[in-house]
Amino acid sequence: MQTCKSMLSTVAATWLMLAAVPAFAHFGAVIPSDDIITQADAKTVTLEVKFIHPLEQHYMEMVKPKQFGVMHGGQKSDLTAALKAAKGGGPDQTGKFTFWTAGYDIRRPGDYTFFVEPTPYWEPAEDLYIVHYTKVCVNALGLEEGWDAPVGLETEIVPLTRPYGLWTGNLFTGQVLLKGKPVPHAEVEIEYLNASPGNISVVLPPADPYVTQVVKADADGIFSYAMPKAGWWGFSALNEADWTIDHEGMKKTVEIGAVYWVRTRDMR
Amino acid sequence: MKTSRIAAVFMLVSIFSAGVALAHKVNLFAYVEGGKIHTESYFPDGRMVEGGTVRVFDSTHTLLLEGTTDTGGLFSFPIPRVDDLTIVIDAGMGHKNSFQLKRTEVEAGK
Numbered sequence: 001m002q003t004c005k006s007m008l009s010t011v012a013a014t015w016l017m018l019a020a021v022p023a024f025a026h027f028g029a030v031i032p033s034d035d036i037i038t039q040a041d042a043k044t045v046t047l048e049v050k051f052i053h054p055l056e057q058h059y060m061e062m063v064k065p066k067q068f069g070v071m072h073g074g075q076k077s078d079l080t081a082a083l084k085a086a087k088g089g090g091p092d093q094t095g096k097f098t099f100w101t102a103g104y105d106i107r108r109p110g111d112y113t114f115f116v117e118p119t120p121y122w123e124p125a126e127d128l129y130i131v132h133y134t135k136v137c138v139n140a141l142g143l144e145e146g147w148d149a150p151v152g153l154e155t156e157i158v159p160l161t162r163p164y165g166l167w168t169g170n171l172f173t174g175q176v177l178l179k180g181k182p183v184p185h186a187e188v189e190i191e192y193l194n195a196s197p198g199n200i201s202v203v204l205p206p207a208d209p210y211v212t213q214v215v216k217a218d219a220d221g222i223f224s225y226a227m228p229k230a231g232w233w234g235f236s237a238l239n240e241a242d243w244t245i246d247h248e249g250m251k252k253t254v255e256i257g258a259v260y261w262v263r264t265r266d267m268r
Numbered sequence: 269m270k271t272s273r274i275a276a277v278f279m280l281v282s283i284f285s286a287g288v289a290l291a292h293k294v295n296l297f298a299y300v301e302g303g304k305i306h307t308e309s310y311f312p313d314g315r316m317v318e319g320g321t322v323r324v325f326d327s328t329h330t331l332l333l334e335g336t337t338d339t340g341g342l343f344s345f346p347i348p349r350v351d352d353l354t355i356v357i358d359a360g361m362g363h364k365n366s367f368q369l370k371r372t373e374v375e376a377g378k
């Protein structure tokens with residue numbers, strides 16, 4: 001009887017603990033110093049590669065990505081060697097976490113799609129590995145060509161809205177691809193990057209559902225969301241990989257995410 | 269009555285042509301390599317400016333040379349002077365833009 005009672009309380013405690021784990025959405029992030037490079041701008045773009053909770057401003061420790069590259073004019077270049085480790089943390093986090101930075105010199109006009117394939121991240125709370133294939137587009141010198149081309153990642157969001165020069169309130173439409181094919185009715189999570197440069201007021205969500213917005217794609221994997229504030233917005237579509245990773249002798253599920261970042265500015 | 273109708277038509281035409289000019293904003297990009305200056309002229313959607321006039325000015329606004337873009341929107345020429353250069357593309361119909369090539373960039377590409 002005694003044993004039964006204590007077992008019950010253990011179960012209850014475990015259940016409480018599990019319930020208390022906030023359902024914060026993890027996001028791969030690649031944020032450039034600017035999304036539009038004009039003739040008058042410095043031609044070096046600095047990019048920050050992170051694994052974060054964008055609205056809560058939480059960092060997660062990130063080991064060096066497997067692959068970091070850029071696609072321009074249909075050509076892919078590997079930039080993994082350019083990554084440098086840096087440390088950061090959110091305002092309510094104790095300790096510092098690793099993220100990665102890289103500088104890239106723009107030499108020609110056109111769209112530059114930067115992409116990251118991170119090293120799988122073990123998430124004990126969810127008992128799975130997470131790999132977020134993350135992209136962002138930087139436009140240079142007035143040539144608006146290339147943004148709508150898929151990079152060819154295992155899963156990715158391909159924008160149907162030109163992903164730069166966006167106003168606050170604009171609708172962003174994209175298509176979720178898995179192995180190059182649309183994902184019908186994919187669930188897409190959306191978060192605002194509270195640490196966006198120029199964010200005039202940190203967003204404090206009135207309730208948990210405000211943290212991560214959720215939309216579902218249509219039968220062709222196409223989704224839309226109107227962005228209500230100036231700054232960077234992350235779009236993340238999650239799928240389960242058809243491969244597993246061994247963790248302490250057990251095969252574990254891999255969550256593969258297709259993440260895309262866009263920036264909005266206020267009309268004024 | 270007639271005047272106002274003409275004015276309205278004129279206004280419509282100006283609005284329309286202004287829109288076209290904006291949507292067809294022309295761009296020129298230049299870089300220096302191996303003693304030559306290479307230019308490419310294009311519209312935002314990636315179409316090349318064919319048969320556009322390229323004019324090169326030095327820092328005193330003196331015209332140094334003039335040329336025509338080929339079918340790929342390209343026009344190249346040997347460095348005319350090590351100076352801050354302004355390169356202007358004129359695609360006709362008021363489609364004009366310029367590119368500033370800094371003296372340091374010209375020097376580096378000699």
